Amino acid sequence: MTETHAYEGAPEAEFRDYVALLKPRVMSLVVFTAFVGLWIAPVDIHPFIGFCAVLFIALGGGASGALNMWYDADIDAVMNRTRSRPIPAGRVQGGEALAIGIALSGLSVMMLGLVANWFAAAFLAFTIFFYAVIYTIWLKRWTPQNIVIGGAAGAFPPMIGWACATGGISTESLLMFALIFFWTPPHFWALALFMKEDYHKAGVPMLTVTHGRTATRRHIFAYTLVLAPFAIWLGLTPVGGPLYLAVSVVLNAMFIAGGWWVMCRSEDAAKADNYLVERRFFRLSLYYTFLHFLALLVQHGVGTW
Amino acid sequence: MVMALRPEHELHRRRRSRNVGLGLVLAAFVALVFALTVVKVRQGDLMEAYDHQPRVSILPKEEPAAQEAGAAGVRP
Numbered sequence: 532m533t534e535t536h537a538y539e540g541a542p543e544a545e546f547r548d549y550v551a552l553l554k555p556r557v558m559s560l561v562v563f564t565a566f567v568g569l570w571i572a573p574v575d576i577h578p579f580i581g582f583c584a585v586l587f588i589a590l591g592g593g594a595s596g597a598l599n600m601w602y603d604a605d606i607d608a609v610m611n612r613t614r615s616r617p618i619p620a621g622r623v624q625g626g627e628a629l630a631i632g633i634a635l636s637g638l639s640v641m642m643l644g645l646v647a648n649w650f651a652a653a654f655l656a657f658t659i660f661f662y663a664v665i666y667t668i669w670l671k672r673w674t675p676q677n678i679v680i681g682g683a684a685g686a687f688p689p690m691i692g693w694a695c696a697t698g699g700i701s702t703e704s705l706l707m708f709a710l711i712f713f714w715t716p717p718h719f720w721a722l723a724l725f726m727k728e729d730y731h732k733a734g735v736p737m738l739t740v741t742h743g744r745t746a747t748r749r750h751i752f753a754y755t756l757v758l759a760p761f762a763i764w765l766g767l768t769p770v771g772g773p774l775y776l777a778v779s780v781v782l783n784a785m786f787i788a789g790g791w792w793v794m795c796r797s798e799d800a801a802k803a804d805n806y807l808v809e810r811r812f813f814r815l816s817l818y819y820t821f822l823h824f825l826a827l828l829v830q831h832g833v834g835t836w
Numbered sequence: 837m838v839m840a841l842r843p844e845h846e847l848h849r850r851r852r853s854r855n856v857g858l859g860l861v862l863a864a865f866v867a868l869v870f871a872l873t874v875v876k877v878r879q880g881d882l883m884e885a886y887d888h889q890p891r892v893s894i895l896p897k898e899e900p901a902a903q904e905a906g907a908a909g910v911r912p
Contacts (some may be wrong), residue, residue, distance in 0.1 A: 545850045546857030579875050582867065646872065
């Protein structure tokens with residue numbers, strides 16, 4: 532006999548579908564960079580307060596992720612990589628994601644204000660606004676520079692962590708911002724080169740589509756050049772030290788070399804070996820940020836300049 | 837005809853997953869706020885605040901020092 536169904540259509544949401552709305556993988560980067568920003572700041576903070584501060588920064592990041600998924604459900608439904616996200620898959624309603632995003636935004640900002648200070652809370656609120664409204668709603672579908680501007684949202688967490696401890700902004704926190712801000716475009720454009728998403732069909736002006744793949748390769752190399760001085764400059768500030776400086780010089784040399792190889796390749800050569808160099812460059816870019824922030828943490832542990 | 841009825845539909849598993857998940861999150865939040873309260877009180881942040889009339893205990897500590905200085909000046 533046939534199976535009986537109590538209802539038709541997509542299944543109801545499980546708890547993990549709501550967790551997926553918060554983009555846990557993006558959140559892990561937010562947690563790590565915010566923690567480093569908070570921990571290496573010159574003002575000591577109670578470990579539990581530090582833990583709570585990082586938690587609510589991450590929750591704010593998750594809330595902006597839910598708002599992003601609410602607004603971008605139409606794009607996500609078109610592209611292969613994002614088709615199985617909770618909203619396009621039908622497990623979570625768009626309205627639910629919007630409600631969760633707004634509620635968690637309010638909660639995380641208020642709690643961060645109570646845990647740390649109101650400057651950090653305002654900074655978090657601005658970051659959520661920047662990612663959800665300025666990037667997702669306004670710029671993502673309008674300009675091929677969307678990745679550059681969206682990178683700023685990902686670059687704020689270490690500054691917020693720093694602000695939790697110190698209550699303000701300083702050269703060091705601005706340089707941590709620059710480190711992620713200038714790293715994001717080469718990282719994402721390398722992905723765009725070999726993922727070959729149908730951004731055009733989705734209505735997202737990606738640089739690979741609007742200006743071509745050769746121009747994208749030039750942009751990647753240019754950003755690795757811009758990034759290097761900021762990364763090394765951070766090593767000369769009071770949070771830096773010989774260890775960080777050594778790690779940074781090596782990583783930036785590798786990153787610039789990688790960008791150079793990506794730029795010099797023709798599309799035919801890339802197709803021939805299935806984008807091997809681009810994939811390698813992308814993997815290197817993942818290690819690049821992780822190792823920079825890890826080096827900051829270790830340098831703080833063994834003593835800075 | 838005896839049908840093999842499954843007492844629990846897959847739908848119930850999904851609902852329980854939501855309920856248990858939310859319950860754990862709320863319990864964790866309560867524990868977090870409690871622990872945070874303990875830490876904040878131990879640090880002595882804002883134990884007293886303005887309470888609709890001036891309170892001696894929260895006035896700046898300069899005045900008694902100034903009075904002492906004045907008293908010292910009068911002393912022969």
